[in-house]
Amino acid sequence: MPTELERVAAEAATCTRCRLHQGRTQVVFGDGDPDADLMLVGEAPGFHEDRQGIPFVGPSGQLLNRLLGGIGLRRQDVYICNVVKSRPPANRDPQPDEIAACRGWLDAQVRLVDPKVVVTLGNFAAKTLLETATGITRLRGRTYPFQGRILLPTFHPAAALHAASRRVGPSPLQGMEEDFQMLAKLLAETGPALTSPIPGLPASAGPAVASTARVPAPAADEGDRRPPAPEAPGAEPAGTEAPDDRQLGLF
Numbered sequence: 001m002p003t004e005l006e007r008v009a010a011e012a013a014t015c016t017r018c019r020l021h022q023g024r025t026q027v028v029f030g031d032g033d034p035d036a037d038l039m040l041v042g043e044a045p046g047f048h049e050d051r052q053g054i055p056f057v058g059p060s061g062q063l064l065n066r067l068l069g070g071i072g073l074r075r076q077d078v079y080i081c082n083v084v085k086s087r088p089p090a091n092r093d094p095q096p097d098e099i100a101a102c103r104g105w106l107d108a109q110v111r112l113v114d115p116k117v118v119v120t121l122g123n124f125a126a127k128t129l130l131e132t133a134t135g136i137t138r139l140r141g142r143t144y145p146f147q148g149r150i151l152l153p154t155f156h157p158a159a160a161l162h163a164a165s166r167r168v169g170p171s172p173l174q175g176m177e178e179d180f181q182m183l184a185k186l187l188a189e190t191g192p193a194l195t196s197p198i199p200g201l202p203a204s205a206g207p208a209v210a211s212t213a214r215v216p217a218p219a220a221d222e223g224d225r226r227p228p229a230p231e232a233p234g235a236e237p238a239g240t241e242a243p244d245d246r247q248l249g250l251f
C-alpha cells in the first residue's frame with residue numbers, strides 16, 4: 001500500500017500543469033526520508049537531476065552531502081526537493097506561472113513530510129518560500145517562521161562551487177558552513193525561539209553561529225543546475241549553460 005507521499009509523487013510524475021513538462025526527461029519530485037525533521041528545498045532540477053530523477057546529484061549534491069555530513073547527517077536522514085519539479089530549458093529561471101503551477105506539489109511535500117526545519121538553498125528558493133524580494137545575503141544568518149516550522153535560508157551549493165573555482169568575490173561556502181552549524185543547533189533544540197525580524201519580513205534571529213570545520217568543495221560542473229555565484233564588482237559572469245546568476249547573487 002503506497003503512502004500518501006508516494007501517491008502524490010506518482011501523480012506528479014505525469015504532471016503537465018505547466019510548459020516545463022515539454023522539455024524534461026522526467027519529473028524530479030523529491031528524495032530522502034519521508035519522515036525527516038529536515039527538508040532542503042532548492043530551485044529546479046538541473047542536467048544531472050533531470051537525467052537521474054533525483055535532486056542534487058551532481059557536484060552541488062556532493063557538496064551538500066559533505067555539508068550534511070559535517071553536522072552528522074546522512075543524505076538519507078533528510079528530505080530534498082526543489083521549488084519546481086521539471087527542468088527549465090537551458091537552466092533558465094522558472095517563470096512565475098510555472099512556480100504557481102508547481103506550488104501544490106511542494107506544499108503537499110511539506111505537509112506530508114512535516115519537517116521541523118526547512119532549509120532553502122539559494123536566492124530563488126528563499127525568495128519564493130518567504131515571499132520576499134530580499135536577497136539571500138540579507139536573508140541568511142537567521143531563521144524565519146514558515147507554515148508553523150522554522151525556515152533557514154542559505155546559499156545554493158552551486159554558488160559555493162563557482163566562487164571556489166574562481167577564487168573571487170565573497171565566500172558562499174564559508175557562509176554555508178556557518179549556516180549548517182546554525183542548522184545543527186536548530187535541530188538539537190526542542191523549541192527554537194523565533195525573534196528579531198529583518199525589514200519586510202516576520203523573521204527571527206537564529207542561535208549564535210558556531211565555529212566551523214572547512215568542508216572540501218568538489219569541482220564545479222557546468223551540468224549543475226545553478227549558475228555562477230556572486231561576483232566581485234565588475235566581474236564577468238561565467239558558465240555556459242546558465243549565464244544568468246541573479247538567483248545566486250547577493251541581491
Ligand code: SF4
Nearest residue numbers: 015017018021086102
Ligand atoms: S514544473 Fe511542476 S507544474 Fe510544471 S510540469 Fe513539472 S511538475 Fe508539473
